[in-house]
Amino acid sequence: MRLDITASQGTQIFKMITTDSQFEPEILEALINLIRAKKRSVFIDVGSNIGIFPLILSKLMQLKDNETPFKRSSQQVPDISIHAHEPLPMLQEISRKLMHDNKVKYDLQEIAISNTKGEKSLYVSAMSDSSNSLMEGFRPSKDVIQVRVNTLDNLYLDYLSKAQFDQVILKIDVETHEPEVLEGAQSILEKIRPIIICEVLAKRTEDRLESIFKSKDYAMFRFTGACWTKEQALFGDPNYEYRDWIFVPEELLGDFETQLQSNLKTDITFKTGKSALHKYYRRLKASIKRRIRN
Numbered sequence: 001m002r003l004d005i006t007a008s009q010g011t012q013i014f015k016m017i018t019t020d021s022q023f024e025p026e027i028l029e030a031l032i033n034l035i036r037a038k039k040r041s042v043f044i045d046v047g048s049n050i051g052i053f054p055l056i057l058s059k060l061m062q063l064k065d066n067e068t069p070f071k072r073s074s075q076q077v078p079d080i081s082i083h084a085h086e087p088l089p090m091l092q093e094i095s096r097k098l099m100h101d102n103k104v105k106y107d108l109q110e111i112a113i114s115n116t117k118g119e120k121s122l123y124v125s126a127m128s129d130s131s132n133s134l135m136e137g138f139r140p141s142k143d144v145i146q147v148r149v150n151t152l153d154n155l156y157l158d159y160l161s162k163a164q165f166d167q168v169i170l171k172i173d174v175e176t177h178e179p180e181v182l183e184g185a186q187s188i189l190e191k192i193r194p195i196i197i198c199e200v201l202a203k204r205t206e207d208r209l210e211s212i213f214k215s216k217d218y219a220m221f222r223f224t225g226a227c228w229t230k231e232q233a234l235f236g237d238p239n240y241e242y243r244d245w246i247f248v249p250e251e252l253l254g255d256f257e258t259q260l261q262s263n264l265k266t267d268i269t270f271k272t273g274k275s276a277l278h279k280y281y282r283r284l285k286a287s288i289k290r291r292i293r294n
Contacts, residue, residue, distance in 0.1 A: 007097035008050045012130040026223050027244055037259040038166035040079045046113045047174040048084035051095035058104035087112035087122055087147040088132055114149040115183035122147045133175035151184030160192045168194035179208040189216045196247040202236030210234035213247050221246040
């Protein structure tokens with residue numbers, strides 16, 4: 001599979017993909033394993049930045065049956081409804097250009113997600129386009145803009161209550177505003193029971209996030225660099241290497257471990273060059289180098 005990410009040149013994610021040959025590969029592999037196990041999924045990416053995850057999932061849906069990692073034996077390629085939220089205009093523009101260049105389409109909304117409806121200040125980071133935040137002081141800011149905000153309950157509860165799907169996967173990466181996002185999704189957590197991939201930053205959000213997830217009967221899984229491990233307490237990686245955790249409703253643990261854990265030894269050996277994802281990133285890096293030389 002080839003992706004043209006030329007339009008994202010200069011962004012932090014572009015730099016990570018081209019210099020490190022990867023961007024959170026353990027998360028993408030987890031998404032693929034979860035999605036391919038169900039016929040119909042809803043994926044909501046809160047804080048989508050340039051939309052790399054929606055872009056990849058949308059492109060994978062276009063591949064032929066014998067090319068896509070979603071295909072297993074005689075199973076049909078799953079159907080995915082993809083939604084993304086990114087409030088910074090510059091990143092919205094890049095996301096739409098990437099959609100155009102790769103001939104894919106997903107639902108991209110400029111509304112930021114929080115615990116209330118209205119407007120909030122978005123602090124545009126002076127350090128990186130991947131660390132913009134609704135939380136003042138998270139990073140030194142070079143600009144402050146007003147953005148529309150709403151809650152996940154307001155935007156999605158009615159839709160998810162009526163839609164026909166087998167699972168909902170919610171990804172949240174909003175630079176320490178994650179607790180507020182979840183506070184605005186209380187009904188979804190209680191009634192829809194999504195699987196949640198959420199960034200946890202050391203010494204910033206652990207206590208509030210742990211309180212929310214434990215109150216809703218969610219199990220917590222941390223990526224160790226080798227596998228996903230169930231933990232009783234929530235804590236951020238002090239080295240900031242593995243920041244994302246997966247939170248799973250207790251009643252879905254059996255399915256989750258079947259969908260994901262059984263494939264971990266093969267699928268997440270990203271640095272060995274044996275996994276499909278690692279090969280994809282190597283091809284992507286080589287393709288970008290060829291375009292630069294030309």
